[in-house]
C-alpha cells in the first residue's frame with residue numbers, strides 16, 4: 609500500500625475530456641497518475657497543448673475530472689481551496705480596481721492567513737504605484753500583482769501556470785527568488801509550468817513531464833536524471849536492454865539518450881544528462897513509452 613501522508617498532490621487514473629463524448633473524443637488528460645510530496649518545487653513541462661493548464665486547473669478545483677481522481681493537500685481540490693494559491697495564464701484581476709484595492713480584497717477574502725507585508729513588498733519591488741488601476745498595467749505588471757496576491761495568501765500549495773512568461777529578465781530573476789524563499793521559509797509546495805527548462809533547472813527539485821495528455825516522467829529531478837544516461841561511442845554498439853529515448857549516428861559516432869536498465873555497455877562513454885537535455889529528448893520523441901521514476905529506481909540506476 610502506498611503511504612499517502614505528506615503528499616501535496618496525488619492523481620490516480622486522472623482524465624479530463626472537453627466537449628461531448630460522442631462528438632469530441634478529445635482528452636486533454638487521460639490515465640494520469642503521479643504523487644508529489646509536500647514541500648517540493650515541481651516543474652510541469654510539456655509541449656503546447658500537452659495538458660499542463662488542464663492539470664493545474666483540476667488541482668485548483670476550477671475543473672472537475674471526467675474520470676479518476678486528484679487529491680490536493682490530502683483532500684479534494686474544492687475543500688483545499690483556502691490553502692491553495694493559483695495564478696492562471698490569464699491572471700484574472702478586476703481591471704477597475706487599483707492595486708491597493710486588489711490587495712485589500714485579497715486580505716478581506718483571506719482574513720486568517722494574509723501576509724500584507726509580502727504583497728506590498730512584491731508590488732513595491734516592481735516600482736508599481738498602489739494607486740494605479742489594474743487596467744492601466746502592462747502584462748508583466750499584472751503578473752506581478754497576481755503573484756503578490758497569491759503569495760500574500762500564504763498558501764500551502766502554490767499553482768503557477770507559466771508565471772514568468774511575460775516578465776522581463778530582471779523581474780523573472782527577482783520573482784523566482786521570491787518564490788524560492790517562500791518555499792524555503794514556509795515549506796510551501798510550488799507547482800509551476802514553464803517552457804523555459806533552463807530556468808527551472810536550478811530552482812525545481814521535482815519534475816512532471818506531460819506529453820499528449822499523459823504523464824511521461826515524474827519524480828525527484830535528481831532521481832530522474834540518474835535513471836538516464838547520455839552515451840557516446842562507436843556506431844553500432846547495441847543499446848538493449850536500455851530504453852532508447854533518442855539516438856543519432858554521425859559517421860562512426862553514436863550518441864544516445866537512454867533510460868537505464870542494468871549495466872551500461874562498456875565501450876560507450878556515459879554522462880548524466882542535464883534537465884534540459886532530458887526534457888528536450890523526451891519532447892522530440894513523443895512516441896517513447898510512458899514512464900514514472902520512483903525513488904526505488906534510484907538504487908537500481
Ligand SMILES: Nc1ncnc2c1ncn2[C@@H]1O[C@H](COP(=O)(O)OP(=O)(O)OP(=O)(O)O)[C@@H](O)[C@H]1O
Nearest residue numbers: 626627635636654655656657658659660661662663
Ligand atoms: N476549454 C476547453 N475546451 C476544449 N478543449 C480544451 C479546453 N481547454 C483545453 N483544451 C484542449 O486540451 C488540450 C490540453 O490543453 P492545455 O491548455 O491543458 O495544454 P497546455 O499544456 O497548458 O498548453 P500550452 O503550453 O499551450 O499552454 C489541448 O488540446 C486543448 O486544445
